[in-house]
Amino acid sequence: MKHAYEASSAGNRSAKAALALLAGLMLSAGPTPAAAQDYPTRSVRLVLPFGTGGSTDAIARLVAQKMSESLGQQVVVENRPGAAGAIASQHVATSAPDGYTILMATTSTHAILPVVNPKLTYDAQKDFVPIGLVARAPNLLVTGPTAAAGSVKELIAQAKGDPGKASFASSGTGTITHLVGELFKSSAGIDAVHVPYKTGVQALPDLISGQIAFQFDSIVWTLPQVRAGKIKGLAVTGLERSRLAPELPTVAESGLPGFEGVTWFAFVAPAATPPAVVARLNRELNQALGSPDVQEKLAAQGAEPGPGTPEDLGRMMREDSIKWGKVIRDAGVKIE
Helix, strand or coil, X not given: CHHHHHHHHHHHHHHHHHHHHHHHHHHHCCCCHHHHHHCCCCCEEEEECCCCCCHHHHHHHHHHHHHHHHHCCCEEEEECCCHHHHHHHHHHHCCCCCCCEEEEEEHHHHHHHHHHCCCCCCCCCCCEEEEEEEEEEEEEEEECCCCCCCCHHHHXXXXXXXXXXXXXXXXXXXXXXXXXXXXXXXXXXXXXXXXXXXXXXXXXXXXXXCCCCEEEEEHHHXXXXXXXXXXXXXXXXXXXXXXXXXXXXXXXXXXXXXXXXXXXXXXXXXXXXXXXXXXXXXXXXXXXXXXXXXXXXXXXXXXXXXXXXXXXXXXXXXXXXXXXXXXXXXXCCCCC
């Protein structure tokens, strides 16, 4: 009887240990299906890789407000600028994969920076799961109000006439605005010095004063400055003219055929976020983008809504990475 009791006790201890281990594994695996089904039960943080006042910030806040209404929980925008978007991206990559911390990814953070910076602390493909494309927006080539050049051809001629003297601004080394500038340099055969800023908006005073010769940045914030007469708009970087500024030619039709440099904005979440949570966020995002008032406000900023599936976004990010990878290698762009 004693042996039987000891055996029974040992069996009970083993069973309890197994249950405890199973419980621990379930907790470490992240949200349970029931938790995902109840999502969200609190506010969601939408982390932005750039500062306030730029195109990323404007679009994110517009969509976040609309999604807050349908989700029943606030989508709170949190700006974490720095390192061309790497600081915010790394923060979200290491956040809990529960759907309560998501990232506003951009062409810069997920198609360009992983190629230009081999020491990056996050993997754009492995550390994130795509949620959906938010919008696409062309960039605008602008100069200061007193700049002599009034067209793309005149800007190129001026730069060629004084090699190495011209400079161009960007929102950071390795960002889309930097690489569009590098693409412009190589396509036009000019030499110009790159001057990075934390955001494109911060470069505005130097552009207006003439310290910066030209700048490529999102039409979302540059066009209002053009309309106000603070800077001059020379061309848009899409393959087609913008509906917002049809009078402005494309760079492609201004002597550089095939030239294109479009910025996209998208939502991504930490890897291992439950599929049910990703599906819910994708559904809410697409619903927000389908709203007439959101579409109207995006159009007013020169951006086109980009509803679609997580798979669509993942494929687009991979293709864009290949495209800009060539520009990076040709220009020798590096981030130390």
